[in-house]
Amino acid sequence: MKNTPSQLKILSIDIGGSHIKATVLNSKGELKMDYDKIPTPAPSNPENLIKAIKTLVKDFPAYDKISVGFPGYVKNGVIQTAPNLNTKLWAGTDLSKKLAEALGKPTQVVNDADMQGLGVVSGKGLEMVITLGTGFGTALLMDGHLLPHLELAHHPFKDGDTTYDKYIGEKALEKYGKERWNKRIQKVFKVLKTVFNYDTLYIGGGNSDLLTFKLDKNMKIVTNADGIKGGSRLWLSEDESKTKRSLATPAK
Known part of the structure; x- marks a missing residue:
C-alpha cells in the first residue's frame, strides 16, 4: 500500500561548502530525528559527495522521497555551477538521477537557498x-x-x-x-x-x-534546522510551484 501525502517521509539534505547536513521529515516539515552532519569531502567531486551522503544516512530511519539543496545553479536536477565546490567537477552532473540511483528513492535537487526559502x-x-x-x-x-x-x-x-x-x-x-x-x-x-x-x-x-x-x-x-524543513514543501507544493523542479526516479 502506498503512503498518502500525509504519511510521506522525506530525506532532506543540505549540501554546504563545509558540511553536508540531513534529516528525515514528515509531510508537515516536522523533524522525525535530529539533523546530523558530516564534513563535505575534499575534493568535492560528485563521486566523493555521493559516497559521503550514503555514509551519513546509512542508519537513518526509512524515507520515501529525497530533497536536496545544492550550493549552485541547478536546472532540471542538473548542476550548472558549483562555485564553492568547483564548477569544473560538477557542470553537467545530473545529481537528481545519480542520487536516486544511489539511494533508491525519487529525488529532487534545487538550489540550497531555494530549499531553505521554502522552509x-x-x-x-x-x-x-x-x-x-x-x-x-x-x-x-x-x-x-x-x-x-x-x-x-x-x-x-x-x-x-x-x-x-x-x-x-x-x-x-x-x-x-x-x-x-x-x-x-x-x-x-x-x-x-x-x-x-x-x-x-x-x-x-x-x-x-x-x-x-x-x-x-x-x-x-x-x-x-528551519531551512532544511523546506525539503518537505519541495514535494508537497510541486504542482503549485511557478518554477520547474527536477524529479528523478531510481533506475529499474
Missing part, C-alpha cells in the same frame, strides 16, 4: 531569503512560490571584478574580520532593500549569528 517563508508577499556561509545564497518567493533562481552571488558588486561571494563570503570574513565584514553586510543589505523592495528578508547560513547591528523589523534570522 522558512510565511507565504505572504515578496519574501527574500539569503544565506551567509561559504558563499552568498539567495532565493525569492512570491506568496510562497519560488521565483526563477538568480545567482546574485556572482553579480558584480562595487568593483567590476568583485562579486557578492567575494565581498561578504567566508574568505572575506576571514581576511577582514568580523567588524569590517559587518560593515560590508550593511552595505549589501541597503542594496537588496533598494533593488528588491521585499516584504520580508530572511537571513540564514552559518555566519548569520555573527551579525552585530540592529536589523529592520522585516528582517529575521533563521536557522539551518
Whole structure:
C-alpha cells in the first residue's frame, strides 16, 4: 500500500561548502530525528559527495522521497555551477538521477537557498531569503512560490571584478574580520532593500549569528534546522510551484 501525502517521509539534505547536513521529515516539515552532519569531502567531486551522503544516512530511519539543496545553479536536477565546490567537477552532473540511483528513492535537487526559502517563508508577499556561509545564497518567493533562481552571488558588486561571494563570503570574513565584514553586510543589505523592495528578508547560513547591528523589523534570522524543513514543501507544493523542479526516479 502506498503512503498518502500525509504519511510521506522525506530525506532532506543540505549540501554546504563545509558540511553536508540531513534529516528525515514528515509531510508537515516536522523533524522525525535530529539533523546530523558530516564534513563535505575534499575534493568535492560528485563521486566523493555521493559516497559521503550514503555514509551519513546509512542508519537513518526509512524515507520515501529525497530533497536536496545544492550550493549552485541547478536546472532540471542538473548542476550548472558549483562555485564553492568547483564548477569544473560538477557542470553537467545530473545529481537528481545519480542520487536516486544511489539511494533508491525519487529525488529532487534545487538550489540550497531555494530549499531553505521554502522552509522558512510565511507565504505572504515578496519574501527574500539569503544565506551567509561559504558563499552568498539567495532565493525569492512570491506568496510562497519560488521565483526563477538568480545567482546574485556572482553579480558584480562595487568593483567590476568583485562579486557578492567575494565581498561578504567566508574568505572575506576571514581576511577582514568580523567588524569590517559587518560593515560590508550593511552595505549589501541597503542594496537588496533598494533593488528588491521585499516584504520580508530572511537571513540564514552559518555566519548569520555573527551579525552585530540592529536589523529592520522585516528582517529575521533563521536557522539551518528551519531551512532544511523546506525539503518537505519541495514535494508537497510541486504542482503549485511557478518554477520547474527536477524529479528523478531510481533506475529499474
